[in-house]
Amino acid sequence: MTKDPSKENLPTHPRLIFMGTPDFSLPTLKALIRHGHHIPAVVTQPDRPKGRGKKMTPPPVKMLAVEQGIEVLQPERASEASFCEQIESMEPDLIIVVAFGQILKKRLLAIPEWGVINIHASLLPRYRGAAPIQWAILNGDSQTGLTVMRMDEGLDTGPILFQETVSILDNETAGDLHDRLALRSGDLIIKALNRLSESDVKEIPQDNAEATYAPKIEKSMCVVDWKKPAGEVSALIRALDPMPGAFTTWQGKIIKLFSSRVIETDRPELIPGRVVGMGRQGLIVESGLGAVEIGRMQYPGKKRLSAKDFLLGFPLPGGTLLGE
DSSP states (O other), rough: OOOOOSSSSOOSSOEEEEESSSSGGHHHOOOOHHTTTTEEEEEEOEEEETTTEEEEEEOHHHHHHHHOOOOOOSSSSSHHHHHHHHHHHHHEEEEEESSSOOOOOOOHHHTTTTTTEESSSSSSSTTTSSOOHHHHHTTOOSEEEEEEEEOOSSSOOOOOEEEEEEOOOOTTOOHHHHHHHHHHHHHHHHHHHHHHHTTOOBBBBOOGGGOOOOOOOOOOBOOOTSSSSHHHHHHHHHHHTTTEEEEEEETEEEEEEEEEEEEEEOOOOOOOEEEEESSSSSSSEEEESSEEEHHHHHHHSOOOEEEHHHHSSSSOOOOTOOOO
16 A cells, blocks of 8 residues: 555655656656656657658657666556556655556556656646646636646546646747646656655645546647637637647648737728738738737648748738638
8 A cells, every 4th residue: 555645754865667758748857867866767658650651659758768778668558467566566665647648547556655646737626637738728728837746546636736837928839838837847846856755745635626627639629710709719729739730721721720819900891711911920810800810831741831931832812711
């Protein structure tokens, strides 16, 4: 059984197993390495085919661990008994999880004496689930943050150890916010470990009545509805930037849209999806209420370009109706 962390301090130099997969996990792992923490193994997802050639590609966390000479484990299912036995043999004091990508079961969670802690990119219980950064922007929130929680078997339901609030900047994309939160995660995990070693921790159960969810972004959500107000259109474009990308259509072709902002307009009659022309920073398109300026555009399979460069190859003259 896992020890009650309130009864004994975490060792100053604990044996840590780190579990993470994508770029978001890297600053935390780098911070642990930089501060000299003992990491006998890193656990990450198996290599996956990627790109047009479907070449098997290692996750970013694996590449960093190999570079640092840390043992890498890549289970298909972290809940399997054989993998749990392997982790048990390493006798970790604590497991740290940042965007690993699998649900962890009770047996694995019970292995470390001081439990399993996770960094989640929202102020829980708001935005439990796979896409908290995207949904915060999609819903027009002015702030979000990071939560360090002790993991249980639920989906981001464990008790909260620490939280840090982060403002969402004007016209910020999900990609930009992702990078800012990832960098802060590295500093936050070091603060968390220091406070755990000093027993300066008060676990706060989450209020399930206040919980909201941030499910995975589905392709059906990526289509721009120009009839909506400009604020909602711009939020969608920024929330899906850089991946998977919001898109519109023109003459049967898909055009992906990135880097947007709301433009005030005094045009008397707005036609949703109508191209106005180039503004200072991008292509201006009317919506159901107001207009949106789009900074970057892309045809699938082509490079992402500034709106100005995109229009050199694919002209969209004033009056063109997008979404048809």
